[in-house]
Amino acid sequence: MIDVLQSIIPTALFFSAPLIFTALGGVFSERSGVVNIGLEGLMVMGAFVGIVFNLTFADALGGWTPWISIIVATFVGAIFSIIHAVASVSFRADQVVSGVAINFLALGLGVYLTKQWYGKGQTEMVSQPFFSNDIPFLSDIPIIGPMFFKGVYTTSYIAILFAVIAWYILYKTPFGLRLRSVGEHPMAADTNGINVYKMRYIAVIISGALGGLGGSVFALTIASNFSHSTIVGQGFISLAAVIFGKWHPLGALGAALFFGLAQSLSVVSSSVPFLASVPDIFLLIAPYVLTILALAGFIGRADAPKANGVPYIKGTR
Amino acid sequence: MSSSHRLFSVLIPIISVLLGLIAGAVIMLLSGYNPITGYAALWRGAFGDAYTIGETIRRSTPYILSGLAVAFAFRANLFNIGAEGQVIVGWLAAVWVGISVEAPMVIHLPLAILAAALAGALWGFIPGLLKAKLGVHEVIVTIMMNYIALYSTNEIIRNVLTDHKTTTESIHESASMASEWLGSITFFSRLHYGILLALFIAIIIWFLIDRTTIGYELKAVGFNPHASKYAGMNVSKNIILAMVISGALGGLAGAMEGLGTYGNISVMSGFSNIGFDGIAVALLGANTPLGVVIAAFLFGTLKEGAGEMPTGAGIPTELVDVIIAIIIFFVASSYIIRWALLRFKGGKSK
Numbered sequence: 097m098i099d100v101l102q103s104i105i106p107t108a109l110f111f112s113a114p115l116i117f118t119a120l121g122g123v124f125s126e127r128s129g130v131v132n133i134g135l136e137g138l139m140v141m142g143a144f145v146g147i148v149f150n151l152t153f154a155d156a157l158g159g160w161t162p163w164i165s166i167i168v169a170t171f172v173g174a175i176f177s178i179i180h181a182v183a184s185v186s187f188r189a190d191q192v193v194s195g196v197a198i199n200f201l202a203l204g205l206g207v208y209l210t211k212q213w214y215g216k217g218q219t220e221m222v223s224q225p226f227f228s229n230d231i232p233f234l235s236d237i238p239i240i241g242p243m244f245f246k247g248v249y250t251t252s253y254i255a256i257l258f259a260v261i262a263w264y265i266l267y268k269t270p271f272g273l274r275l276r277s278v279g280e281h282p283m284a285a286d287t288n289g290i291n292v293y294k295m296r297y298i299a300v301i302i303s304g305a306l307g308g309l310g311g312s313v314f315a316l317t318i319a320s321n322f323s324h325s326t327i328v329g330q331g332f333i334s335l336a337a338v339i340f341g342k343w344h345p346l347g348a349l350g351a352a353l354f355f356g357l358a359q360s361l362s363v364v365s366s367s368v369p370f371l372a373s374v375p376d377i378f379l380l381i382a383p384y385v386l387t388i389l390a391l392a393g394f395i396g397r398a399d400a401p402k403a404n405g406v407p408y409i410k411g412t413r
Numbered sequence: 414m415s416s417s418h419r420l421f422s423v424l425i426p427i428i429s430v431l432l433g434l435i436a437g438a439v440i441m442l443l444s445g446y447n448p449i450t451g452y453a454a455l456w457r458g459a460f461g462d463a464y465t466i467g468e469t470i471r472r473s474t475p476y477i478l479s480g481l482a483v484a485f486a487f488r489a490n491l492f493n494i495g496a497e498g499q500v501i502v503g504w505l506a507a508v509w510v511g512i513s514v515e516a517p518m519v520i521h522l523p524l525a526i527l528a529a530a531l532a533g534a535l536w537g538f539i540p541g542l543l544k545a546k547l548g549v550h551e552v553i554v555t556i557m558m559n560y561i562a563l564y565s566t567n568e569i570i571r572n573v574l575t576d577h578k579t580t581t582e583s584i585h586e587s588a589s590m591a592s593e594w595l596g597s598i599t600f601f602s603r604l605h606y607g608i609l610l611a612l613f614i615a616i617i618i619w620f621l622i623d624r625t626t627i628g629y630e631l632k633a634v635g636f637n638p639h640a641s642k643y644a645g646m647n648v649s650k651n652i653i654l655a656m657v658i659s660g661a662l663g664g665l666a667g668a669m670e671g672l673g674t675y676g677n678i679s680v681m682s683g684f685s686n687i688g689f690d691g692i693a694v695a696l697l698g699a700n701t702p703l704g705v706v707i708a709a710f711l712f713g714t715l716k717e718g719a720g721e722m723p724t725g726a727g728i729p730t731e732l733v734d735v736i737i738a739i740i741i742f743f744v745a746s747s748y749i750i751r752w753a754l755l756r757f758k759g760g761k762s763k
Binding site for chain 2: 133183187189192193196197198200204205207208212324325332335375381384385387388391392393400
C-alpha cells in the first residue's frame, strides 16, 4: 500500500500543478462575475510562450530558463486576457462566446506563429524544462519523505502555496471582499463606491496571468514542446475544478489535486495491482462525470456567484 | 425600431466578417506576407475548380447542421456548447450502424442517420434534463459532456468496433451517402448527398421555429420562462425538447462525416471542431436557419480555402482560425458595433 502511495502521490502532484494555477485564475475571474470559458485558451497561450521563450533563451539563461519562461508566460497570459476583459466587461459581449473566441484565437495564433517561426506544426523539445528533485532533509523522513518530498517538482508546491495566498487575498483582504461583492451584487457594490468595471478587469487579468502560468508549467513539466495538441482539455478540467471546488480557492485546490490524481491514475494504473483491472476510460472521464454530478447536487450543492456571467450596465435596475 | 433592428442584424455579421478579414490581412502584413496573394490563394482553394467547389460544399455540410444545433438552442435561450460532443457521438452511432447492420439501402441509410440523431439527442437530453429539473447551467454540463463523448468514443473505437486499431472498417455501401454523380460533376470530390439532407433540415427547422406552436413555445420559454409558465406552458418540457432537438441536429452533423465524407471513424486526439465552429456559425447567422446556411458556407469556404494558403502563398492554415476567432469577437461584441453605427448615423443626420 505504501509503495502504491509512493508512486501515485508524486505523479498526482505533478499532474495537478498546472490545474491548480489555472483553476485559481478561474476562481478570481468567476468570483468577480466574469465567466471564463477561455481558461483553455489562456493555458494554450501560456504553454506557447513558455516553450518559445525557453527555446530562444536556453543558452543565455542556463538553469534559470524555466523560471523566467513561466514568469514571461504569466505576463503574456495577463495581457492576452485583456481581450476577454474588454469584450465581456466593456463591450458587454456574451462572456461564454468571448471565452470560446479566446480559445480559438490562442490556438490559432499559437500554431500559426509556431509554423511561421519553426517551419512546422510543432516546436523542438526544450533543453531546459523543470526537473524533479528531492527536497533536502524532508525527503529523508521515513514513509512520508518518499511520498511527498522525493522526485517532486518545486512548481507543485508553489501551486499549493498560491492557493493559500489566493484564499487569503479573496477572504481576508478588502480587495478580496470587493472582488467578491462585484460578482454577487454589482449594483450594491457600485453604490458603495466600488468600481465594478475596474474590479472585473483586474480579476480577468489575474485569471489570465494564472492561466498563462498554468499553461507554461504544464508545457515545461509535462509536454516539453508546443503543438496544437499540447493543451487538450486541461483548461476545461481546471474550469471543472473551479466548479467542483465551489468557486473557493481551497476547494479548487482540492478539486484540482483530485483531478490530477485521476489523471495520474490512468498513467500509473498499470503498475498498481488493484487499479490495473479498471479500464483507463473510467479514469479519463472521471473528472467530467464528477463535475456534472457535483453540479446536479449529488455531491453537495455548487452555487455560482450570483452575478456570474451577467455584464454590468451602469444605471440599469 | 424593428426595421433598424433588422438592418442591424444583417449589418453586424457583415461588418464583423469584414473586420475579421481586415485583421487577417494585417496579420499577414505583419508576418511578411502579401495579403492579396494570401486571399487569392484562399479563393483558389475554395473556388478554383470544380473539385475545390465540391469540397467547399462538402465541408460546409456539417457546419449547416452543427450551426443549426447551436442556433436552435439559442432560440430557447440555451447555450449548447455541447454540439461538439453531439457531433462525435452522432458520427460514432452512424458508423456503428453502418458497419454492423446488413439491410437494403432504403432501410439501412435512414436507420444509420436516425441512430446518429438519437445519439446526439441523448447527449442533449442529459444537460436539458439537468437544466429543467435541477436548474444546472447547461454550459458547464455540455462542456463536460464533450469530453465524455470524446474519450468514450475513442474507447469504443479501440475496443468494441475494432481490435485495438485506430480506424474502423468502412461502412457498407447501403449506408453510404457518397454519390458518384455528385462526385463526377465536381471532378471526383467527396461531395455527397448529405448537403441535400442538410438544406432540407434547415427548411424544416425554419418551419418548426417560425410556423408551429412548438417553435412559438420554445421561443417564449427562452424569452421569459416565468411568463410562459403563467401562460400555461410546460417550461421544463420545452427546455428538454429544445436540447433534445439541438442534440439531434448535432448528431446529424456527425452523420454527414460518418456516412458521407469519411465512411468510417478514427480515434481522435482532440476535437473535430465541427461543433465548436457551429457556435460561430450560429452567431454569425443570427440564429436563423437562412443565416446559418449562409454562415456555414462562409466558414466552409474559409476552412477549405485555407488548405491552399500554405502551398499558394506560404501562409499557415491557422491564419483562418485566427480570422474566425476575431469574427466571433466582433459578433459577440455587437453592442460596440451597434454603438458605433448609431454614432455614425447620428453624426450624419445632425
